[in-house]
Amino acid sequence: MPNQAQGSERVEKKRSKAVGGRGDVVFAGVAKGAGILIILLLGAVAFFLISQSYPAFVASDETVQAEVGFTRGMSFWQFAGAALFGTVLSALIALTVATPFAIAIALFISHYAPRRFSGVLGYVIDLLAAIPSVVFGLWGMHTLEPVIRPIFAWISDILTPVLEWWVRSVPGMGYMAENFDWWPLTPDLVHFVPPARNILMGGLVLAIMVLPIITSLCREVFLQTPQLQEEAALGLGATRWEMIRMTVLPIGRSGIVSAAMLGLGRALGETMALLMVLSAGLQVNIQLMSPGQHSTIASQIALNWGEAQGGLERQFLIGLGLLLFALTFVVNFVARRIMARYSEFSGANA
Template identity: 50%
Template sequence: MTTPATTQVGGPLDQGPPAEPRIGSRNRTGDKIFSGTATAAGITILVTLAGIAAFLLYEGFPALVAAPEDVPGGEGFWPYVQPLLFGTVLAAVIALIIAAPLSIGIALFISHYAPRKIAAPLGYLVDLLAAVPSVVYGLWGIFFLAPQLVPVFQWLENTLGFLPFFEGPTSATGRTMLTAGIVLAVMILPIMSGVNREVFLQTPRLQEEAALALGATRSEMIRMTVLPFARSGMVSGAMLGLGRALGETLAVALVLSPAAVISFNLIGSTNSSTIAANIALNFPESSGLAVNTLIATGLVLFTLTFVVNFIARAVVARRKDFSGANA
């Protein structure tokens, strides 16, 4: 925080702080130092983000311009990253498809269905699980979930095998893309339902009462007031979840048995890896250009999450007019 404590763009000047007394100009100095420090802290965020992009680009650049045969896999950077990108998006999308409706249900249960007395402890329980380390989820995925899922996968192959997702043959270990997606879904559930719960609870009481007074049932009241009011909050919750699923590393690295393929088969034993898992698995043993390549894939992941966040932001902003923030 070394930025000089002088005037900053958009600093205190625009706000029209309450008029300072003429006497006691030392307060003025105090204000300047304090607001300067605060502004500097804000700018740290800008600098950090710019730094992340810059350093990743700097260290990843050699891989982008290297001769194809020098890059791991021997075909150049883009053929190397493509299956990883595919796997990343696939796993995250599976997770989001599973987690989005569930998280809304969980949040509604806590905010509007559970008796008041147990709602708070239940919310606390879900909060608590948001902090479970990913490596723990990974171990749980391998030891508990994967074996449990094998018969389900078998059943899926037998009944829905005509779909490319379930064509099999079923993995004997259960360590498949679908398992990874489910583990990811479980991991992002707490954070998504936490966000949803918060926004559901913020629905103005008056709105809810207006709906009830019109003769709405509980579910109708929720659809008329809670869900529309929470729409942008739910989008940002899903955004957080998707971002976490895209970048989640260890759980996927532990659960998946990866191969460099692009496959929609969710229950087979050959799966695409994800960018993050691939970095975690290979980075500690890499050197030279391999390190640059992994950093470059990290840059791709960073760009991807950046874009996702940005789109979600745009969605949130688009409906501001009807957002009810002024209610």
């Protein structure tokens, strides 16, 4: 009887191993197939963009100016450069505004707020990511713009005389302001022209849109700080802020950078909110408070695609899409590299 029982147990173990082995093989195959499918889809998108936009890249400036009606007399690279400049400028403004607030909110949720309240606040922050961009655009145009307009006017009244004195009194500043449109330290930097449908307003709307992404990632990074290190800092007499400054922020530095770069990637591809908020222009300058100066690649594609007549006009817009695809791909690739580096030195490995 014992021998029979042992024999049946061996049979059951072999059977379970065989079933488990088949399950592992199937799961590994499905996972590998999904990974290959994603790579193929990415390659298909890249192939489509390159093959469809190639004529726009090789067309002469005269051909582009004659056949593409919305270029305003620009060549492909002049138009793309101006749109790319506006894209990067609006995203950088959004990142500059959103990142400090996101870090502060994430620290409050993870280390200051009561547990029940922090859960509710975290849920509300996450809900912001589900709001469609067109709603942000409507809200920014009809609600935020009238509120921001007097603030922009006040900033312009305060800083414009300061920059005028700077350009007039500091050697070399007048020359830079007169000969280089991209030079930022001029009175035009803060010269406000109502309404507030300018790149700074668009950056503020974008900042609200990327705030949930950066906040959620920073919160998770801060929660991974080893509890023993926090308790050791508090046990040595550090205040809560000193503990955060000495343990939480240094350990989460790479995670903060990764969250900011993922937010940057989100801001670079935004379309409808900026299309509705901005008074579009194609200038390469740093006039943050003047309308009709800047635009973005995504908003230009959305603005002109419906009226494009096919041929070179659509190839031109697809070429802009290829540039935006490459830009967002580079940003997200760098973010993933930083996150991979962070995982090597996470609190679990401390």
